[in-house]
Amino acid sequence: MLRSVGHVLDKTDAVSSSRLASNAKKWWISIKASKPEPTIFWEFTEKERNLVLKESEIRAGQSATVVIVGVRDRGLAAGQKSEPILLTEARPEVAYSYQK
Known part of the structure; x- marks a missing residue:
């Protein structure tokens, strides 16, 4: 922009x-x-x-990992796909990432 x-x-x-x-x-x-x-x-x-x-491509984005009891997934930029990750024993902390 x-x-x-x-x-x-x-x-x-x-x-x-x-x-x-x-x-x-x-x-x-x-x-x-x-x-x-x-x-x-x-x-x-x-x-x-x-x-x-x-x-017409946007690469910049922000991601957050959110923990829901039993399942974990990442928020992704438009068009990106992710598979939920089943949690085992330990619950990960919330993590933020930025891509360029």
């Missing part, structure tokens, strides 16, 4: 403001010159933007 906002600023909003156009252009030139830094931009923001806008 953040990367998409950059496109809107450049292609739409900059048309109405030469100051905004100039600042957006300077920022884009500086970010491209610093590649591969900042990593958060190139390895997350740029890649996720391209997946969402060009390939």
Whole structure:
């Protein structure tokens, strides 16, 4: 989403403001010159933007393991499938995970 906002600023909003156009252009030139830094931009923001806008794929997500007496399963991102895991003796603690 953040990367998409950059496109809107450049292609739409900059048309109405030469100051905004100039600042957006300077920022884009500086970010491209610093590649591969900042990593958060190139390895997350740029890649996720391209997946969402060009390939309609969303990879970023959050997962939580929730314990229900006798069964355990994970909350997954849309489209992912999981099989419930039968518990034996010990009950696991709640665990959170993030994927990119």
